[in-house]
Amino acid sequence: MENEVTLLDLLLALKRAFLRLLLLALGVGLGVYALSLLLPKRYESAALLWLDLRPFPSQEALSPDQPLTSPPLASLVQALDLSLPTLRLSPAGEPASRFAQVEWDAKAQVLSLRAFGATPEEAQRRATRLLEEARSFLQARVREAYGGLAAAELARAEKALGLLEKALQEEVPQVSSRGGADLAPFLEAQGTPPPVARAQDPAATYLALRRAELLAEASRLQAQVAWLRDLLAQDGTWDRFLAESVLLSPTLPERPLAPRPLAYGVLAALGALLLGVLWVFLATVLRPGGAGVPQSDA
Helix, strand or coil, X not given: CCCCCCHHHHHHHHHHCHHHHHHHHHHHXXXXXXXXXXXXXXXXXXXXXXXXECCCCCCCCCCCCCCCCCCCHHHHHXXXXXXXXHCECCCCCCEHHHCEEEEEECCCCEEEEEEEECCHHHXXXXXXXXXXXXXHHHHHHHHHHHHHHHHHHHHHHHHHHHHHHHXXXXXXXXXXXXXXXXXXXXXXXXXXXXXXXXCCCHHHHHHHHHHHHHHHHHHXXXXXXXXHHHHHHCCCCHHHHEEEEEEECCCCCCCCCECCHHHHHHHHHHHHHHHHHHHHHHHHHHCCCCCCCCCCCC
């Protein structure tokens, strides 16, 4: 009867092959380490930019039911990320997406910029260019967004003002309605304001109050139009709405990001050692006669 392979048999086989496994692991590890030294180095330079969108300087001139809405920062950063293939940050004209990355932390409102290069100086130079291009891109998008919203609000206000001015130019019809104490409760029950319902001439009073309301609305729209026109005419109006602060200037990396010869060599040695142990166990199990122990007589 063939003997079954026990744990002791596996340990004995591992002991006999220990020196060969050790030499195999050292050889593979040293080989991978040497090859890693020949690979081109890759350095990383990082920069941090804090961003915030400021509200308009005055909302008093704006319509309360249609305030201007600023674009979210996440959308601006996403547009920046999508534009990386079109940016050229190196003399060779390579797209920035090959050696640059952007990440947005919405909670801290921090934009992380990372650039890679073959030397520390090249990585830092690319990160500096990336930071400059990112700030210019975001400022341009803010100017475009705020300018478009302000222009649309100006057009709406001018249209509304034109309709009001046209209504005010129309001749007020001469009406006369005689009021009285018995008529006032009925008019108030129909929703007529008490000052109008109790007036001697409710119709004329209503028209006068309505005209006063139109004049007040026209004055508000005139102030809104004047404020928006002045805002659009100023140079650099929209640049101040994007608050930014460089939390970390582009760093000069001291160590390469890749390759890492020591880490690669250690991982390769451990992998070779594990494969060698598995091979010894498998060879012991599949060896004819089990573990090679002499069979005993029945």
